[in-house]
Amino acid sequence: MTRQQQRHLHLGLCASALGVAALLAACAARPPAPHAPLAAARPGTLQACTDLATRAALPGTVYTSVTDVPAGTVTVGGVAMAAPAHCLVQGRMNERTSPVDNQRYAVGFEMRLPVAWNGRFFYQANGGLDGVVLPALGGIGGGGPRSSALQMGFAVISSDAGHAGSMGPRFGLDPQARLDYGYNAVAQLTPMAKNLISKAYGRGPDRSYFGGCSNGGRHAMVAAVRSAQQYDGILAGDPGFNLPKAAVAQLYGAQQYAAVASAKTPAGQPDLQSAFTPAELKLVADKVLARCDALDGLADGIVSNVRACRTRFDIQRDVPTCAAGTRDGMCLSAPQKNALANVFKGARNSAGQPLYSSFPFDAGVSGSNWREWKFASPPTRDAGAVAFIFSTPPLADRPQGLPFALGFDMDRDAPRIAATDGVFRESALSFMTPPDAANLSALRDRGGRMIVYHGTSDPVFSSDDTAAWYERVQAANGSDASAFARYFPVPGMNHCSGGPATDQFDMLRALVDWVEQGKAPASVTASARGAGTPVPNAEVPANWSPQRTRPLCPYPQVATYTGGDTERASSFACRPPSP
Numbered sequence: 001m002t003r004q005q006q007r008h009l010h011l012g013l014c015a016s017a018l019g020v021a022a023l024l025a026a027c028a029a030r031p032p033a034p035h036a037p038l039a040a041a042r043p044g045t046l047q048a049c050t051d052l053a054t055r056a057a058l059p060g061t062v063y064t065s066v067t068d069v070p071a072g073t074v075t076v077g078g079v080a081m082a083a084p085a086h087c088l089v090q091g092r093m094n095e096r097t098s099p100v101d102n103q104r105y106a107v108g109f110e111m112r113l114p115v116a117w118n119g120r121f122f123y124q125a126n127g128g129l130d131g132v133v134l135p136a137l138g139g140i141g142g143g144g145p146r147s148s149a150l151q152m153g154f155a156v157i158s159s160d161a162g163h164a165g166s167m168g169p170r171f172g173l174d175p176q177a178r179l180d181y182g183y184n185a186v187a188q189l190t191p192m193a194k195n196l197i198s199k200a201y202g203r204g205p206d207r208s209y210f211g212g213c214s215n216g217g218r219h220a221m222v223a224a225v226r227s228a229q230q231y232d233g234i235l236a237g238d239p240g241f242n243l244p245k246a247a248v249a250q251l252y253g254a255q256q257y258a259a260v261a262s263a264k265t266p267a268g269q270p271d272l273q274s275a276f277t278p279a280e281l282k283l284v285a286d287k288v289l290a291r292c293d294a295l296d297g298l299a300d301g302i303v304s305n306v307r308a309c310r311t312r313f314d315i316q317r318d319v320p321t322c323a324a325g326t327r328d329g330m331c332l333s334a335p336q337k338n339a340l341a342n343v344f345k346g347a348r349n350s351a352g353q354p355l356y357s358s359f360p361f362d363a364g365v366s367g368s369n370w371r372e373w374k375f376a377s378p379p380t381r382d383a384g385a386v387a388f389i390f391s392t393p394p395l396a397d398r399p400q401g402l403p404f405a406l407g408f409d410m411d412r413d414a415p416r417i418a419a420t421d422g423v424f425r426e427s428a429l430s431f432m433t434p435p436d437a438a439n440l441s442a443l444r445d446r447g448g449r450m451i452v453y454h455g456t457s458d459p460v461f462s463s464d465d466t467a468a469w470y471e472r473v474q475a476a477n478g479s480d481a482s483a484f485a486r487y488f489p490v491p492g493m494n495h496c497s498g499g500p501a502t503d504q505f506d507m508l509r510a511l512v513d514w515v516e517q518g519k520a521p522a523s524v525t526a527s528a529r530g531a532g533t534p535v536p537n538a539e540v541p542a543n544w545s546p547q548r549t550r551p552l553c554p555y556p557q558v559a560t561y562t563g564g565d566t567e568r569a570s571s572f573a574c575r576p577p578s579p
């Protein structure tokens with residue numbers, strides 16, 4: 001029986017047993033039954049490589065390099081990662097000259113096809129503004145050294161999403177490049193990649209997966225809705241699925257920090273880094289821990305019950321207020337408290353209307369990645385993205401950098417992310433965000449599965465936004481979507497990795513087991529990267545075991561201490577949160 005038939009049967013039985021009036025209330029509220037797992041992928045062997053340029057020829061696609069790569073290592077971000085023998089195909093699609101800005105554009109890509117293939121395809125969605133074809137290894141989530149999708153035998157694609165990184169955010173002056181970045185590169189590359197796979201292995205992929213973090217998590221959330229027919233499993237990490245709104249919120253944050261900055265840059269501008277010293281943010285983290293750490297049963301430097309912490313921690317009450325003119329790291333001034341409270345409450349316009357999302361107070365506020373995103377990024381990454389990519393029309397004539405961030409008007413300018421005009425016919429909110437984000441019915445009904453994870457100390461994309469999204473997905477599925485979509489908060493983790501957290505985990509294997517074996521992930525074990533581990537995370541507290549493990553629990557469950565060794569995941573269970 002197909003899933004659709006199952007639903008019809010369910011509704012039919014309900015309709016016969018109840019009056020029509022009671023039908024919607026009683027039956028529509030029922031959660032969907034879990035779909036049977038999809039057939040497991042079968043392994044295969046690479047049959048062709050160097051002649052793929054001819055064998056896989058497609059109109060609009062140019063293969064610039066096709067080579068056999070022996071087993072060895074591929075270095076990404078300074079970290080050498082093992083790679084099995086594979087075929088490396090590089091190329092570009094849809095090369096063109098923009099009639100708007102006269103620049104050359106193409107969707108650049110590379111694909112790595114392992115000789116020993118596991119029968120699966122993995123779309124590696126990259127972060128930031130894209131623009132770089134990162135090595136197609138396939139991330140599995142979290143930080144540190146780990147296996148990759150390529151090592152696991154997936155055929156992996158990576159792309160620049162339609163523009164060169166050398167353009168910075170200026171690709172946003174071309175309307176088509178905006179759409180390619182938003183969703184169209186994925187739509188173009190997916191069938192091209194599947195064709196390449198079928199020519200390389202003699203058959204197409206049995207199962208297809210899509211994964212990424214940050215903007216890559218956004219791509220994944222978009223693909224879950226727009227490309228549901230093309231993918232069986234979606235892995236979205238720290239997803240910026242409301243990226244234009246989050247970027248506006250970053251500019252709002254810059255304005256808050258500028259108001260309390262104690263120093264100026266050499267150019268005479270407020271130095272955002274001076275708004276809060278590392279000691280002051282460590283103080284905030286300690287006060288959060290004092291209120292919230294033990295809510296999960298153990299004071300261990302990890303706040304697992306984020307929801308309860310919302311009402312327990314009060315920055316105004318719990319952080320000492322400095323006497324006028326005294327900032328010694330043991331207090332915050334009243335204006336500092338207000339600035340931080342505003343940022344965590346979420347960006348607002350002058351009428352008090354929210355422009356993005358709140359953020360949860362958490363121990364990871366002391367992380368270096370938190371500082372980087374909050375203080376360094378707004379005048380650079382966020383200002384450029386809002387000016388050139390997300391505003392319609394682009395705000396290209398304004399002074400850029402910090403002056404742009406500080407001059408951005410939350411009343412008159414913020415609505416530009418929803419605007420269109422004769423040249424830019426889709427707004428940033430349309431091309432960047434998943435249409436009807438909580439409607440995953442297409443993915444659900446074909447037996448697809450989705451795993452989302454998000455650091456609760458992510459400084460740029462809020463885990464509150466992801467929790468709210470997941471609650472909407474729950475509501476759209478009779479209050480329980482866990483049969484096909486699960487969200488795993490990662491306590492303390494900053495943006496995609498780092499912070500005082502167990503930030504090393506393998507979500508991809510969990511996803512494959514769920515899709516193909518029907519093993520729903522009741523929890524995912526994460527480990528810390530303390531001193532002495534292969535790629536240490538300096539922010540793992542010294543009083544943790546360097547390889548502390550914890551279960552990551554599906555929202556709204558919380559990793560609750562049940563007794564035993566406090567450094568081991570086995571001493572915790574995923575439980576409904578205490579209020």
Ligand code: CA
Nearest residue numbers: 293298300302
């Ligand atoms: Ca705790």
